[in-house]
Structure formats: C-alpha cells, structure tokens
Amino acid sequence: MINKILFIAAIIMLLAILLTLYRFIKGPSAADRLVAFDVMTVSSLALIALIANFSSRVIYIDVALVYGLLSFLGVIIVSRYLERGL
Amino acid sequence: MDSTIGIIGAILTLSGSIFIFLGALGLVRMPDLFNRIQAGTKASTLGTFLSLIGLLIITPQWWGKLILLMIFILITNPVSSHILARAAHFIGVPLADKTVTDKYKEEEKTFSIKDEIKNDTHD
Numbered sequence: 001m002i003n004k005i006l007f008i009a010a011i012i013m014l015l016a017i018l019l020t021l022y023r024f025i026k027g028p029s030a031a032d033r034l035v036a037f038d039v040m041t042v043s044s045l046a047l048i049a050l051i052a053n054f055s056s057r058v059i060y061i062d063v064a065l066v067y068g069l070l071s072f073l074g075v076i077i078v079s080r081y082l083e084r085g086l
Numbered sequence: 087m088d089s090t091i092g093i094i095g096a097i098l099t100l101s102g103s104i105f106i107f108l109g110a111l112g113l114v115r116m117p118d119l120f121n122r123i124q125a126g127t128k129a130s131t132l133g134t135f136l137s138l139i140g141l142l143i144i145t146p147q148w149w150g151k152l153i154l155l156m157i158f159i160l161i162t163n164p165v166s167s168h169i170l171a172r173a174a175h176f177i178g179v180p181l182a183d184k185t186v187t188d189k190y191k192e193e194e195k196t197f198s199i200k201d202e203i204k205n206d207t208h209d
Binding site for chain 1: 099102103107113114119138145152154159166170176179
C-alpha cells in the first residue's frame with residue numbers, strides 16, 4: 001500500500017519534470033530557462049529522495065544534498081552573469 | 087508493514103508531489119517571467135518540503151540527513167529565486183500586458199529625482 005502510493009507520487013514528479021523540460025527548451029529568454037532549471041532540480045531532488053526510499057539506501061540522500069548544492073550555485077552564478085556582475 | 091503512520095506519510099508525500107506538479111504547470115501556463123518565478127519556486131519549495139516530511143515519517147531512522155536536506159531547501163530556494171528576479175529586472179525582461187504597476191521602477195524614478203535636486207542645491 002505504501003509503496004503503491006509512493007510509486008504514484010514518483011510518476012507525478014516525473015510528469016512535473018517533463019513539464020519544466022518543455023519550458024526549458026521553449027523559453028523565450030535565458031532567464032526563463034534559468035527558472036525552469038531551478039524548478040527542475042528542486043523537483044528531481046524530491047524524486048532522488050523517493051528513489052532512496054525505494055532502494056532503501058541512505059547514501060542517495062547525500063547525492064540529493066550535493067545535487068541541490070550544485071543547482072543553487074549554478075543558478076546564482078548564471079544569474080550574476082546575466083546581470084553583468086561577474 | 088502497512089501501519090497507519092506509514093500511510094499518513096505516504097499521503098503527505100503524494101500531496102507534496104501534487105504541489106510540485108502544480109508548480110510545473112504554472113511554469114508552463116503563466117504569461118510572464120516574474121509570474122513564472124512566483125508559481126514555480128514557491129510551489130516547488132512547499133512540495134519538496136512536504137514530500138521530505140512524508141519520507142521522514144515513513145523512515146524515521148534517516149532523520150539526520152532528511153532534516154539537513156529540508157533546512158537546506160528552506161534556506162537556499164528563496165535566495166536563488168530572489169537573485170533571479172533581481173537579475174531579470176535589471177536586464178530588462180519585458181513584463182506581461184496585464185501588468186498594472188511596477189513599484190521598483192517608480193522607486194528608482196523618485197530616487198533619481200531626489201539626486202538631481204541634491205546636485206542642483208550643491209551647485
């Protein structure tokens with residue numbers, strides 16, 4: 001029962017990541033693509049935590065932590081570059 | 087195996103994933119960059135937070151790393167969205183047609199007028 005509900009949640013998160021991928025490809029300006037990248041990485045962070053629960057390994061949570069850190073750094077660096085502050 | 091607490095945690099995770107999906111839908115449907123930032127970032131923050139709380143209820147022996155991840159998301163996601171909105175306003179991303187007011191531009195205009203008055207008095 002628990003695994004079925006978590007599997008449905010994982011499928012919904014995957015659909016959300018596909019929607020943000022649409023915005024990432026189509027987005028009119030670079031800032032739109034940056035917003036799509038931010039939302040996509042945060043959503044996939046929750047998906048990585050779900051996969052860690054499915055395979056019952058704690059080490060995947062560390063992968064999610066490093067992934068979130070790199071996404072935060074990437075968004076900040078690219079937006080500073082767009083602002084011509086870098 | 088199917089304890090009530092575990093089912094409550096699974097339902098929390100499901101509601102978090104629904105919030106993430108609604109945020110992504112807003113990212114596709116909204117007409118403007120700033121509306122997209124509003125819809126996407128806030129909803130994805132709440133959705134990720136709820137799904138991590140659900141996983142924390144399901145597997146309480148992972149509490150350390152999950153709480154660290156939740157605090158990390160709660161701190162970094164608003165910061166990155168704020169820096170993104172600031173950069174987008176400075177490089178002049180166009181607003182939507184239905185925009186009523188732009189407080190930041192009005193503030194800049196009044197400040198520049200004050201600076202001109204100050205320079206005139208100094209001269």
